[in-house]
Amino acid sequence: MPVELIPETLTRTQAVPRRDHQTDILIVGAGPTGLACAIEAQKAGFKALILDKGCLVNSIFNYPTNMVFFTTPELLEIGDIPFTSSLVKPTRMEALEYYRRAAQHYDLQICQYHWVKTINGEDGDFHVAATDRQGHIHDYCARKIVVSTGYYDLPNEIGVPGEDLPKVFHYYREPHPYFDNDVIVVGGKNSAAEAALDLWRHDARVTMVYRGTQIHPNVKYWVRPDVENRIKSGEITAYFNSRLLEVGPDFAVLDTPRGSLRLENDFVFALTGYHPDYDFLTSVGIELSVEQHRPVCDPETLESNMPGIYVAGVIVAGSRTSEIFIENGRFHGKQIAAHLRQTLRPGANGPVSVRG
Numbered sequence: 001m002p003v004e005l006i007p008e009t010l011t012r013t014q015a016v017p018r019r020d021h022q023t024d025i026l027i028v029g030a031g032p033t034g035l036a037c038a039i040e041a042q043k044a045g046f047k048a049l050i051l052d053k054g055c056l057v058n059s060i061f062n063y064p065t066n067m068v069f070f071t072t073p074e075l076l077e078i079g080d081i082p083f084t085s086s087l088v089k090p091t092r093m094e095a096l097e098y099y100r101r102a103a104q105h106y107d108l109q110i111c112q113y114h115w116v117k118t119i120n121g122e123d124g125d126f127h128v129a130a131t132d133r134q135g136h137i138h139d140y141c142a143r144k145i146v147v148s149t150g151y152y153d154l155p156n157e158i159g160v161p162g163e164d165l166p167k168v169f170h171y172y173r174e175p176h177p178y179f180d181n182d183v184i185v186v187g188g189k190n191s192a193a194e195a196a197l198d199l200w201r202h203d204a205r206v207t208m209v210y211r212g213t214q215i216h217p218n219v220k221y222w223v224r225p226d227v228e229n230r231i232k233s234g235e236i237t238a239y240f241n242s243r244l245l246e247v248g249p250d251f252a253v254l255d256t257p258r259g260s261l262r263l264e265n266d267f268v269f270a271l272t273g274y275h276p277d278y279d280f281l282t283s284v285g286i287e288l289s290v291e292q293h294r295p296v297c298d299p300e301t302l303e304s305n306m307p308g309i310y311v312a313g314v315i316v317a318g319s320r321t322s323e324i325f326i327e328n329g330r331f332h333g334k335q336i337a338a339h340l341r342q343t344l345r346p347g348a349n350g351p352v353s354v355r356g
Helices: 032-043 092-105 190-201 224-232 278-284 313-317 332-343
Strands: 019-028 048-051 109-111 115-122 125-131 137-147 182-186 205-209 237-239 243-247 251-256 259-264 267-270 309-311
Touching: 019 032, 019 125, 032 048, 032 092, 032 137, 032 313, 032 332, 048 137, 115 278, 137 278, 182 190, 182 259, 190 205, 190 224, 243 267, 309 313
Parallel strands: 019 048, 019 137, 048 109, 137 309, 182 205, 182 267, 205 237
Antiparallel strands: 115 125, 125 137, 243 251, 251 259
């Protein structure tokens, strides 16, 4: 690609946006659903480009290192590519390898670490501005847009003093750094239960804090009895009907049925769930339902109230993120591609250049 000279008066982050990429379908989000949308668009004869502010399947990459999926591998498949696993339930590492292989098999055009900032224009002529890791601005042109941004990168904050301390985390990766430390895990669902067990098994002193009366009944069937037994034996301390009130440099304060309690504490994992980027959706012009923040869209085609802009994956469910998983979100690509076949002529915008 020819080098474009930028005037010396402009810094790299101030560079004027330029129209350097064109495609039929631009997909925001390189998760499993975004990949499935690109695959189905290509099968329908359209050129597709995926942008993601993180890496390929960034949400899965940020799962705990040793995580095992609840589902079986065939329910995670996209593009008719078999997903083989050494166990009944696939691991995070196997999923990462599978989706890399799927992207390579279909030669998907993916720009990783490209953060979409704005989407302007109209059906048939959209302009998307995104920044890369170096702060360079890229301007992409597309006839249709698919928003499949997921929700995992926006945690539900607790909103207590000290939540912004470096010792507080909203994601859990691995246990080693917390050996022989006092760790609080806030939450009682899958992420919290699995993190508490992993930390305990690697010799951290674990306390769970959960507003519910017990470990959530939807916790994986092989995880729930394990953590409940650890709690009954006193190996993991648990405070139910309780909440975190404050976090300090070496302590945490809880509100429990017996009153306020101050505990010695080294680290806190606030694993209280995540939510979609509603601000981004509304900035695009997509309307959201009042109570559940569901994008207004046609349930058959998944086209939103904004003509030419589709939604896919978990964001279709709004705040009810437990309704859509990889297992059912992966079919959204077929729904969108079916509508594209009816409304869009393949290759109408001529040659496509998507790699710099």
